[in-house]
Amino acid sequence: MNHPKTSYTLAFAALLAVGLVGCGKEEVKVEAPKVVVLVAEPSVTVKIGHAGPLTVKTPHLGKDDENGVALAIAQANDKKIKIGGKLVKFEMMSEDDQGDPKIGSTVAQKLIDAKVIAVIGHLNSGVAIPASEAYEKVGIPMISGSATNPTLTDRGLKNTFRTVARDDQQGPAIATYIASEIKAKKVSLIDDKTAYGEGLANEVEKTLKSARVNIVGRERTTDTETDFKSILTKIKAKNPDVIFHGGMDQTAGPMMKQARELGIKSIFVFGDGACTEEMFVKAQDAANGLVCSQAGLPSQAASTEFLASFKAKFGDVKQYAPYYYDATNAVIEAIKKADSVDPLKFGPELFNVSFTGATGKVEFDAKGDRKDAEVTIFKMADGKLMPVSIVKAGVATKFEMAAAPIAAPAVVAPVAAPPVAPATKPAEAPKK
């Protein structure tokens, strides 16, 4: 009995010793060159701001975005970029806007006062819109990787960008899917009264109406509500084929669960805010069968290098991290182009950046919107979101298996994808 114990202890001690020696060696190795670098080259530290809800509403998504920014910054620092002959060290300053427009404006001022050179954020359209005014005044560029409300870039601001598609690209895509794929005759709409939810529901409604789909009722709730039984009961009486909800997953999850309890059999369709696997955690089995859209490519389709390095550092991508990663890299690219860390100098260069990021080619149009942004339609089966088709510049293509080794939508994709293409074109028309 005693023998094995002793030998374990010995082995453990030996391991410890090896470990200690190893650590000691490494420390020496790292420190030595660092000192040399610091002495030899002049360096400058610049702060890149990030802002999103980190404590309330959708903190899981806010944190995901922050990780995307952190990864881009860490990689840029590893590359030891030199601007104007000086080594640039990037630092992230991450602030919690609580998904609240009022707090967002305060946070914006805080970031401006801290002299950040650019802001990557905010997550919610309703927060990003007022905050962008503050950044515009001082000429700090703001790039959101998730705010999809059209108003954000429609106000002629020179410093406001986004790396995702707009609601008026996303709304018509999802509405087209409802009309031509699900072939719904009656649709009920619900929104959470936020700039995002209401804006998206409006876009869906507009396209559905032009496709002559009957809209039976438009209900409104809030983004913190958990009880949807009474509005769902009202909807149940109208017996729609599809219920579309413009809102985030924390309302969409309980909503779907409660709907199934009430015996509602309609298909649930959501925008990107509820297009997360968190839906399965919140609605459990009730979430299966939901259809949702995401502005941009599915996260499984993000570049494999990105996915690998993100996973090593932070685990699985929740949703927008690749877009925040690309947004951060767009800033770094612009800095390199302008050879300056002054926001007034590199800001205009953002319109000229062109590189292949985690979500494909990153280029901005004159408004600051992403050129040729994609919209992906997903379906949930067994708690996993499967991409079923990708809509880009009015053309829908079936989801490429090669791009996503994880998902295998072999059965779903061929059936779902082709018919979307013809119907998408008229839907996209009013946008232009």
Place this chain on the structure above:
Amino acid sequence: MDTFLQQLVNGLTLGCVYAVVALGYTMVYGIVQLINFAHGEVVMIGAMVAFSVITALAGSGMPPLAIVLLSLLAAIPACMLVGYTVERIAYRPLRNAPRLAPLITAIGVSIILQHVALLIWGRNYIAFPQIVRTESYVLTTSVNSATITNIQIAIIVLSVVMMAGLIALIYKTRIGIAMRATSQNAAVAGLMGINVNSVISFTFIIGAGLGAVAGVMVGSYYGIAYYQMGFLLGLKAFSAAVLGGIGNLGGAVLGGLLIGVIEAFGAGYMGDVTNVCTLNQFLPGFAAMCDANSNASLLGSNYKEVYAFVVLILVLRFRPSGLLGERVSDRA
């Protein structure tokens, strides 16, 4: 008809939860004339503790019902402890202070409890693991029949049992007599040999225990819990207590049920009643709005939270002591 029945079921379930929470407010008010604003947070902590227990045991292979019972058995003492501690630390030292002081500490305690929960359980909306399968039972034979789930039935039955138990406790036991005596006049009750401090502590403990059960019910009903869930729930339950007549147990139950039903019917019907296209027939001015959007309502479902409070204001305007109120407001 099915819709009406369904809204009634929704409203009654919600109303039962409000009633149980309202009892906690009204008992404390009846005894110390204090509005315990931290009561909503006690309910939240009940839900959170139950969540932790259920999550820990979900994979253990125990029968689901046993897990739920264990979660209740953990949540109730935890909340009782919180209720007792809050009374002992935040309210008792201020018992003879001006009325505004304990009210402000109550709000302070509520914020502290929220943030303690934030630290322990995090800031996310947490999903209750679904261990008891939700079964829906149809109530009528039509295609779109109204349904009632096993969880709804459990909530209603449990609430009725607890209310009956509470009434038995207060009207049939010695400690009940002591509570009623203290509520009538604490000083004189003290002279009669009643330990006023322990009676008040007991009241807080019972109220917190009810709150714990309400928290578990809300959590498993919606399948979701988060650290701010107690705020609006508490506010509505408080309104229910005032609506029925604060300090009056029957009033709290009546007020809770009314608020629940009003909310369900308000959200369910007001939108259709105030649809601009319906109003169009009476007032030609709405015709243009109706053409623009056939689904526009003046009071849509987004006013859901408002109905309960509108009714509260109306009742207080015409009957300041509440529907069944016996306590006149000179002491408040």
